[in-house]
Amino acid sequence: MYKDVGMAAWVRKWWHQPGQYDWLSDYLAVRHLQRFSRILIASVVIVLGTIPLVMLFSPSGPQGEAHRTAAIVMSALSFGGASSWLAGWPSRRQSALFAVGANAGVTLAVVIAGTPATGLLACATFAPIAGYVGLYHSGRLLAATLANAIITTLLAGARIAAAGDTAMAVGHVLGVLIAVLAVPFGSQLLLHLLSLDARMSSTDPLTGLRNRRGYDESALALIAAADRPQSQWLAVILIDLDGFKQINDAHGHGYGDTVLVAVADNLRRASAMKSVVARLGGEEFLIAELIEPDDAAGTAERFRTAVAAAGEVTASVGVASVALTEIGSAATTALTELVNAADAAMYDAKRAGGNQTRHRAKSST
Numbered sequence: 001m002y003k004d005v006g007m008a009a010w011v012r013k014w015w016h017q018p019g020q021y022d023w024l025s026d027y028l029a030v031r032h033l034q035r036f037s038r039i040l041i042a043s044v045v046i047v048l049g050t051i052p053l054v055m056l057f058s059p060s061g062p063q064g065e066a067h068r069t070a071a072i073v074m075s076a077l078s079f080g081g082a083s084s085w086l087a088g089w090p091s092r093r094q095s096a097l098f099a100v101g102a103n104a105g106v107t108l109a110v111v112i113a114g115t116p117a118t119g120l121l122a123c124a125t126f127a128p129i130a131g132y133v134g135l136y137h138s139g140r141l142l143a144a145t146l147a148n149a150i151i152t153t154l155l156a157g158a159r160i161a162a163a164g165d166t167a168m169a170v171g172h173v174l175g176v177l178i179a180v181l182a183v184p185f186g187s188q189l190l191l192h193l194l195s196l197d198a199r200m201s202s203t204d205p206l207t208g209l210r211n212r213r214g215y216d217e218s219a220l221a222l223i224a225a226a227d228r229p230q231s232q233w234l235a236v237i238l239i240d241l242d243g244f245k246q247i248n249d250a251h252g253h254g255y256g257d258t259v260l261v262a263v264a265d266n267l268r269r270a271s272a273m274k275s276v277v278a279r280l281g282g283e284e285f286l287i288a289e290l291i292e293p294d295d296a297a298g299t300a301e302r303f304r305t306a307v308a309a310a311g312e313v314t315a316s317v318g319v320a321s322v323a324l325t326e327i328g329s330a331a332t333t334a335l336t337e338l339v340n341a342a343d344a345a346m347y348d349a350k351r352a353g354g355n356q357t358r359h360r361a362k363s364s365t
Helices: 002-015 021-030 034-055 065-087 092-112 116-136 139-162 166-198 212-224 244-251 253-270 296-308 331-351
Strands: 233-241 275-281 284-291 315-323 357-360
Touching (some): 034 065, 116 139, 244 253, 253 284, 284 296
Antiparallel strands (some): 233 284, 233 315, 275 284
C-alpha cells in the first residue's frame, strides 16, 4: 500500500514537473555551451533530414508519387529546422513546436516507409526526440511524445507480424521501445544532476527561475544591452504571495511547491522579452523589465493578474521605475534602490488588503 502511494505521488510529481527550458538555456549560456548545443542539434537534424532523400533510391524507401513527395517535404522541413538552430537559440515555444514537428515527421516516415522493417527502423528516431523533450520540456509534452512513439512503434511492429514474422516483430519492437524509454529518463537523470549544480549557481532549482545572484547579474546585463536607453525605463517589480503560509499549513509543503511552480510559470509567460524573472526564496519573486515611459503600473497589474491566473493564490505587487538615462554608470546602486522602493510599495499593497499593486514613480536617491 505504501509503495502504491509512493509510486502515485512520484507519477503526479513527474506529470506536473515544469519545463526546464528557460533555466537550462541560461545554464548553457553561462557556461558558453549554447553554440556547441545548437551545432550538435542542427547536425543531428541535418543527418535525419538526409535519410528520406537517400531512401528515395532504395527499394525499401517510399513508393508512389505521394509518398516520395512527402519524403522530399520532410527533408526540406528538417533542413529548415536545422537552419533555425544554426541561426540562434530558439524560444521555449519554438523549441516545443520543433519537438512536436519532429514527432510528426517520424510518424509520417513510418507511414510512408516502403517496407514494414524500414518503418520499424525509423521508430528508433523517437529516442533522441524523447531525450530532447525529457531534457528541456515538461512532463506532459514528454508523456505525449512517448505515447506517440509507443503507438507508432506497435503499429509498425504489427505490420511486420502481419507479413508473417511475428518473432522479428516482437524482438525489434522491444528493442526500439527500450531505447525510446531509456533515453528520455536518462536525460532527466542528467537534468537532476544539473539542477544540483544549479543550486550552487544562479538558478532557483524549484522553479527554474533565476535566484537573487542570477537576478543581479542578468539585470545588470539587461541594462547594459538596452538598445534605446533614451526612451526606455527600467521597472523593478517585487511580488509577495498573499496567505501562502496558510496554503502550506493546510495542504503541506509539497502542495505549496506545486503552487510556486505554477506561479513561476505564469510569471515567465507574462514577462516581456527584455526582462529578468527571479525567485528570491519563499513566496517572493522579483522581476526587472524594460518598459515604455508611464507603463509601470500596467506592468505591475499584468503580473498581479498572472499570479491570480494560477488559481490558487493572489499577490501583493510593488513596482518602482526609473528612466535608464538617470541610471548612468551607477547601475548596481540604482538596482538596489529600485528593489528597496518596490519592496516598500509591495508592503503598501499588502497593508491595503493584498491582491493589489502599488507604484512608486522612481527610486529614492
